[in-house]
Ligand SMILES: *[C@@H]1O[C@H](CO)[C@@H](O)[C@H](O)[C@H]1NC(C)=O
């Protein structure tokens with residue numbers, strides 16, 4: 001990789017010294033950015049993306065600057081041929097733009113992240129095809145590894161604009177070196193001194209397993225790419241909704257999440273997110289006539305760029321916590337480090353169901369609506385087929401603390417320094433500008 005230097009814009013030093021000058025500079029910069037974007041739009045296939053140029057939300061805005069780890073420089077593995085060809089596909093524009101030429105003005109983009117469970121993905125895609133309003137938005141599918149059947153299922157989607165991205169540093173694309181396994185890597189509970197092998201064991205004495213670390217790497221790569229890297233999303237000012245390959249999505253999900261996102265500033269100004277489902281994945285909701293506020297769940301969650309910047313600023317915490325689960329990492333370190341109560345707004349009836357049984361979580365997986373093989377059909381009640389949230393409902397706040405929280409030590413699996421560095425590199429890869437060579 002070429003060497004990197006710090007991007008000039010991100011240097012926060014001036015800010016404290018002459019705020020007025022900065023305000024003027026910021027205004028000028030925003031104007032310059034607008035100008036550049038206009039020019040770019042005129043010369044690329046994004047020319048009809050006029051509804052996408054939401055400049056006022058760019059990270060130049062007050063207090064929202066990207067914080068960098070001092071002295072850390074992103075270092076990414078050299079790509080394999082397969083990784084490189086997938087990275088080229090990542091640059092392709094969304095499909096189905098002929099069928100859906102315009103995204104709705106205040107659409108919420110959807111990111112579906114997947115690995116390799118085609119029989120699950122089938123179910124999810126079928127459920128998405130019935131979602132009211134789906135044609136108004138862009139669906140981004142983020143793949144961990146390349147699997148032809150997964151690719152085929154996504155390519156067959158015809159109900160909205162679709163953009164596929166493949167995590168180019170997925171361990172699944174590196175059969176004989178990091179982020180896959182390198183010759184000479186320690187395994188299981190090897191003692192590095194005795195075996196003369198490479199690696200740092202986790203807190204339980206186990207060495208890294210690429211299959212296991214790939215989940216957290218993928219989630220973090222995807223988050224960074226979606227918010228700060230991808231042309232289609234990096235200037236999106238609204239919410240982005242995240243779902244997974246084993247989430248059945250109700251047909252009312254999109255309209256509900258739109259309404260909840262709109263209600264959030266009034267109904268729950270302290271909420272960081274909106275959720276499609278209760279944080280307890282076995283619950284389908286209380287069915288009350290009330291909005292619910294509780295901890296952020298890991299099924300169908302949506303937030304905006306302001307919240308992303310706060311999460312991103314905790315990259316070090318995220319990347320150094322010894323747990324291979326992204327969600328437990330968030331609950332146990334990132335959210336608690338953000339402040340008092342990091343909560344989310346949702347409806348009293350779920351709009352998404354987690355049905356995957358083969359989640360790797362230890363200890364917390366009692367989900368009943370979970371399949372391994374074969375077909376799955378969810379009977380949705382009539383009331384759940386259309387938007388079923390009423391704007392003037394009161395808000396009920398769950399105060400009890402449940403599940404993983406600050407103080408939890410982690411399930412391990414994330415002890416190797418190389419994983420922690422790659423993770424940090426993902427956080428900063430879009431925030432350093434390359435020194436032009438030559
Ligand atoms: C994003 O959401 C946060 C938390 O709900 C809110 O405080 C903030 O104003 C929102 N930002 C934008 C740009 O809407």
Ligand SMILES: *[C@@H]1O[C@H](CO)[C@@H](O)[C@H](O)[C@H]1NC(C)=O
Nearest residue numbers: 119122126373374375376377
């Ligand atoms: C699952 O569904 C497919 C297509 O709808 C059908 O062909 C197949 O027989 C079903 N399998 C089972 C086990 O029900």
